[in-house]
Amino acid sequence: MKTALLAMGLTLAASIVPAVVLASPGHGNGQMAVGMPAMHGEKPARTVTVILREDYDGDRPFVFEPSDLTFAAGETVRLMITNKGEETHEFVMDTVDKNAEHRDLMAKFPEMEHDDPNAVRLEPGEEAEIIWTFNNSGTFEFACLLPGHYEGGMYGSLIVE
Numbered sequence: 748m749k750t751a752l753l754a755m756g757l758t759l760a761a762s763i764v765p766a767v768v769l770a771s772p773g774h775g776n777g778q779m780a781v782g783m784p785a786m787h788g789e790k791p792a793r794t795v796t797v798i799l800r801e802d803y804d805g806d807r808p809f810v811f812e813p814s815d816l817t818f819a820a821g822e823t824v825r826l827m828i829t830n831k832g833e834e835t836h837e838f839v840m841d842t843v844d845k846n847a848e849h850r851d852l853m854a855k856f857p858e859m860e861h862d863d864p865n866a867v868r869l870e871p872g873e874e875a876e877i878i879w880t881f882n883n884s885g886t887f888e889f890a891c892l893l894p895g896h897y898e899g900g901m902y903g904s905l906i907v908e
């Protein structure tokens with residue numbers, strides 16, 4: 748009897764595992780709508796440079812260069828992000844909705860620090876890299892969520908096609 752129960756337990760356990768894997772693809776590797784951090788050791792196919800700065804003479808006081816980003820679905824890219832401005836800036840990749848939620852939260856708690864693989868906060872002159880796999884197609888957004896910066900024009904479309 749004991750053996751039969753044990754065998755049944757094993758059968759149940761074995762049948763549960765694939766269901767869990769299917770229910771949460773990418774669980775544990777940071778999968779987000781916008782993609783995921785590159786797997787350890789994966790070589791990026793190309794490097795894309797993004798500059799963060801102010802532009803007080805333009806239409807938008809806070810800008811990204813380039814103002815939009817496009818990736819091919821499935822590609823792994825090294826994003827080199829450089830703050831060439833005189834203020835602290837951020838680069839956050841996410842859905843438009845998630846960025847809006849996050850922005851509301853930051854407006855309430857400006858000192859809030861985030862430690863997310865899809866985001867960096869840079870002081871003037873600093874640079875950082877994110878090696879990211881854009882494995883999910885769609886229209887997303889990159890933005891600086893520091894209070895007033897998004898409103899000042901610091902956002903752009905991130906398209907994975």
Ligand SMILES: [Cu+2]
Pocket residue numbers: 809835836837891892893896901
């Ligand atoms: Cu900013």
